[in-house]
Structures are given as C-alpha cells and as structure tokens.
Ligand code: HEC
C-alpha cells in the first residue's frame with residue numbers, strides 16, 4: 001500500500017509537471033521580455049550607402065559571384081550558403097585551403113558591434129574585405145576586383161548608380177591586373193605590383209575595394225530573423241494572449257525558465273539578438289590538441305586598431321561618434337587571450353557545428369558542455385568567471401535544447417537566396 005501510494009505520487013508529480021503551464025517568476029518575466037522583439041537594424045553611418053536598395057542589389061550580386069576570387073571558384077556563398085542558414089555545415093571552413101575557425105552565420109549580422117570570432121573588424125563593410133584577399137579564402141586581390149568592376153558592363157553600370165562613375169584604370173603600368181599589400185611577403189608579385197603604384201593610385205583602388213565591401217554590407221543587412229515561435233510567445237506574455245503563449249511547447253518553456261534562471265545563459269546571450277556583443281573565454285576544448293591556442297580577441301584588438309579600413313580610417317564615411325569610441329579607446333589586455341565573441345542564438349538549431357572551432361556537433365553537445373564544463377581548458381587568468389558548471393539533469397538539458405529550437409525563423413524573400421538577374425535595379 002505504502003509503495004503504491006509513493007508510486008502514484010511520483011507519477012502524479014511527473015504528469016502534473018508535463019501538463020501544467022510553466023510558471024515564471026516576475027523577475028524571469030522581466031528578463032524574458034528583454035529578449036524580444038528584435039528592433040530595426042541599427043544605422044551604420046560609416047557606410048553612406050547602408051540603406052540604399054541599389055547598393056544592396058549590387059552587393060547581392062557580388063556576394064554570389066565566383067569571379068571575386070583568385071581561381072574563379074570561390075564566392076562568399078561558398079562558406080555562407082543560403083540553404084545552410086548562411087554557413088557551410090563544416091567544423092572549420094575551407095576554400096583554397098583550410099581555416100582554423102568555424103564559418104559564422106550571417107543571420108542578424110548587421111546588429112553586431114564587432115565582426116569575426118575575435119572582433120578584428122569593427123564595421124560590416126570592412127569585414128567583407130578580409131576574406132576577399134585572404135589566401136585561404138577568395139585569394140584574389142583588390143586590383144583584380146577593381147578591374148572586374150570596370151571591365152564588366154553590368155557591374156560598371158551598377159557601381160556608377162551607387163557610388164558614381166568608376167575611374168579609368170586602363171593604364172596597365174599604373175594599374176596592374178593584380179596587386180595588394182602583403183605584409184611579410186614583399187617579394188610576392190602582388191606585393192611588387194602594389195608597391196610599384198603611386199600613393200594616389202593605390203588610394204583610388206582602395207576606395208573601389210571599400211565600396212565593394214559597402215555594397216555587400218547593404219545586402220547582408222537584409223538577412224534578418226525576428227519572427228520565431230519564441231517571439232510569438234513573448235507577444236503572448238506581453239498581451240496576456242493565451243493562444244500565443246502556446247507558440248512554444250511546455251518543454252521549450254521550461255528551457256526558457258532555465259535560460260533566464262539556473263542556466264545563467266542570459267548573462268552573456270542577452271537582449272533580442274541573444275548576445276551581449278562582447279567577448280568571453282568559455283574554455284572551449286579542441287584547439288589544444290593541435291598544439292596552438294587560438295589567441296582570439298587578444299590578437300583581434302591589435303588587428304582592428306591597425307586596419308587601414310577600420311571605422312576611423314580614411315575609407316570610413318563617419319569617423320566620429322561610436323566608430324571613434326569603439327576603436328580609439330580599445331586596449332589590448334592579456335585577459336582577452338582566448339576570448340571569442342558571444343554568437344547570436346537565433347536560428348542556432350540550423351547552424352551546427354558550434355563554437356569558434358566547431359568543437360560541438362549538436363546543440364545537445366553544447367548544453368552538455370555548459371552543464372558540467374567537462375573537458376574545459378584549464379582555468380587561467382583570462383578565463384570567464386561567470387561560467388560555472390550548472391549541473392543540469394538529462395531532462396533539463398533536453399528542455400534547453402527545445403528552447404533553443406524555438407528561436408528558429410529562417411524565412412526570407414526567395415529572391416535573396418540567389419544571385420540577382422542583374423546587379424543593378426531595373427527601372
Ligand atoms: C572559406 C570560407 C569563407 C568564405 C569564402 C567567406 N567566409 Fe565569411 N566567415 C568564414 C569564417 C571561417 C568566419 C569566421 C572567421 C574568424 O573568426 O576568423 C567568417 C566570418 C564572417 C562574418 C562575421 C560574422 C560575425 O558575426 O562576426 C561575416 C559578416 C562574413 N564572414 C561574411 C562574408 C562575406 C561577405 C564573404 C565574401 C566576401 C565571406 N564571408 C567569405 C568563412 C568564409
């Protein structure tokens with residue numbers, strides 16, 4: 001009898017928990033409301049064409065164009081495939097050769113403050129210039145791309161409509177077909193071509209190169225995810241609408257309670273894009289095995305300050321205000337060794353594998369790591385102190401995964417998923 005009573009009690013508790021709606025504390029509700037809705041994309045005064053439809057159209061054409069590469073085979077979409085939620089599904093990226101980091105999704109990228117895992121770029125437009133010249137990625141040169149703009153009649157027209165007429169690059173003595181600065185490789189043909197040019201001609205080519213980045217950025221601003229089941233749920237919470245409150249399952253609701261509670265996730269994945277836009281050292285395992293520790297933000301700070309295309313440089317359209325504050329007061333600090341940017345969690349269910357080095361194959365693996373911090377790199381002075389084992393039960397781990405899955409909304413106008421017919425707006 002006693003045993004039966006006990007058993008039925010246990011059963012009752014489990015069933016009641018599964019069926020009952022999840023209760024949130026007022027403090028949890030306040031935190032939840034901070035995560036939705038996603039506001040409009042913030043302006044980017046460093047890019048004067050950020051809002052231009054014509055620039056976005058040109059940028060979309062450039063994004064998908066494999067001619068923007070040294071071997072004619074690589075485009076941005078090689079690693080940021082629209083069908084793979086703007087990433088490549090690989091542990092670490094590879095194109096001409098292998099990279100040591102995971103390709104980042106482009107969902108909601110225009111909300112970011114810093115770009116790349118290590119934040120070595122401070123504007124979206126200057127980010128695009130990195131892969132275009134990286135010898136492992138597009139492996140082309142700014143002179144090659146400037147010539148493509150001039151030589152292709154469609155690009156020539158599109159460029160003129162956004163930025164004004166292209167200059168005359170026809171003198172092969174003044175403007176070789178290929179060339180770019182190559183620090184540390186002064187004998188490389190690209191470097192020799194580049195240094196043979198006058199400063200004024202280099203400036204001309206740099207201006208076209210920066211504009212290529214600005215057009216691509218105008219396109220990337222359209223990759224927005226803001227209407228997930230979670231957002232409907234928050235609307236329900238705000239309006240007291242019980243139908244909308246059913247937009248996410250009880251399991252996802254329990255996961256949400258963990259996210260803003262015991263799981264401590266909201267400490268870093270905060271605000272409507274689920275990121276504090278800052279850097280942390282989560283002691284992610286993996287890189288150690290290869291004998292090299294990725295310095296992360298430590299090197300990123302140095303690179304963004306030295307970048308000729310940063311927000312306070314000659315090619316930025318507004319060097320004061322936030323652009324100035326971001327870079328001018330940036331200090332390189334040994335604590336930032338091994339720190340990486342907090343990524344958005346919107347559409348995370350579609351962007352496996354995870355972390356800067358693609359260490360975890362599934363969301364369940366990520367949650368298991370946060371739960372026990374098993375295999376975490378040793379604690380050291382830069383390691384994130386906010387990160388402590390949260391000791392989740394197996395059921396809680398599943399609930400958190402269910403919650404992360406409720407952040408999915410990958411609907412986008414189908415015409416954004418492929419190259420446009422023409423790089424200019426047809427009138
Ligand atoms: C070889 C694969 C590859 C190619 C080609 C590539 N990317 Fe990436 N992308 C990556 C990887 C890997 C990262 C992260 C690299 C890092 O942090 O060092 C990244 C990061 C980014 C980011 C930063 C996102 C964020 O939240 O900070 C943006 C934006 C981006 N890429 C856009 C582009 C554009 C635009 C192009 C084309 C001009 C491009 N990528 C070409 C692999 C690639």
Ligand code: HEC
Pocket residue numbers: 259263264265266267268269279280281282283284340341342343344345348351353354355356357363366367370384386387400
């Ligand atoms: C101390 C800040 C911090 C806390 C707390 C935190 N995260 Fe993260 N999260 C990060 C950072 C930083 C990364 C990237 C780490 C890296 O790649 O080295 C990350 C990566 C992730 C990723 C991988 C996303 C991707 O695109 O690769 C997921 C999923 C994630 N976190 C979910 C969670 C959940 C769920 C919790 C709560 C259990 C949590 N995080 C707690 C900072 C944090």
